[in-house]
Amino acid sequence: MKTGLLCLLVETGQGLVLVDTGLGLADYAHPTRITRLFRIITEMPFDPQEAALNQIWRLGFRREDVRHIVLTHMHFDHCGGLPDFPEATIHVHRREYEAFVNGPRSPFELAYVRRHIERVQNWALYGSSGEKWFDFDAIRLPFDLEMWLVPLHGHSQGHCGVAIQAPVGWHFHVGDAGVDIERNHAPDWLIRAVLGPHWPRLRDFARIHPEIRMTASHMILESLRLGGGFV
Numbered sequence: 001m002k003t004g005l006l007c008l009l010v011e012t013g014q015g016l017v018l019v020d021t022g023l024g025l026a027d028y029a030h031p032t033r034i035t036r037l038f039r040i041i042t043e044m045p046f047d048p049q050e051a052a053l054n055q056i057w058r059l060g061f062r063r064e065d066v067r068h069i070v071l072t073h074m075h076f077d078h079c080g081g082l083p084d085f086p087e088a089t090i091h092v093h094r095r096e097y098e099a100f101v102n103g104p105r106s107p108f109e110l111a112y113v114r115r116h117i118e119r120v121q122n123w124a125l126y127g128s129s130g131e132k133w134f135d136f137d138a139i140r141l142p143f144d145l146e147m148w149l150v151p152l153h154g155h156s157q158g159h160c161g162v163a164i165q166a167p168v169g170w171h172f173h174v175g176d177a178g179v180d181i182e183r184n185h186a187p188d189w190l191i192r193a194v195l196g197p198h199w200p201r202l203r204d205f206a207r208i209h210p211e212i213r214m215t216a217s218h219m220i221l222e223s224l225r226l227g228g229g230f231v
């Protein structure tokens with residue numbers, strides 16, 4: 001299976017906000033056991049130039065310009081780059097943070113790698129707020145540009161999607177709660193077992209809202225260039 005890890009970089013009045021980091025420089029230089037395993041079972045680009053920090057430098061920004069990082073969840077492939085941004089505030093659902101620090105309690109939680117959070121100084125942890133984004137329970141993030149953390153627990157204990165009001169309209173990144181529809185041939189029971197229970201609802205939401213750009217973490221660039229998304 002060919003894969004990658006989609007990260008989003010958002011310009012806000014509060015500085016750059018990175019949504020998920022992908023692998024970090026240290027993961028390329030000294031891969032952890034879980035990264036080595038992932039490379040065996042998937043086909044992924046394993047080039048340090050792919051690291052978020054290197055890509056951000058190529059865009060002409062500095063490391064310190066990334067003031068905030070929003071995590072869908074804390075599996076190694078989504079937050080391995082945290083050590084590359086030690087000054088950023090890390091925004092994540094409280095349930096996910098607690099699963100990370102208390103884990104691993106299940107085989108999936110073996111995807112939490114302790115060293116990834118060793119340099120983090122500032123956490124912003126969130127619980128339910130009673131607010132809604134469309135018909136999803138959601139938590140407003142503290143940026144001038146409207147961004148919401150959308151709890152989609154299941155793939156991991158505190159897994160969330162992130163909704164961003166981009167200049168061209170809403171972008172709903174569902175992290176590991178959804179799949180790339182073009183390339184997905186997995187049966188529903190398998191998707192549910194691995195990604196949690198939200199896929200049918202997300203697929204329906206995508207159909208009802210073709211104006212909203214929807215992405216999943218492991219979509220490959222080719223799908224995005226096709227103008228893809230979910231539907």
Ligand SMILES: [Zn+2]
Nearest residue numbers: 073075155176
């Ligand atoms: Zn994951």
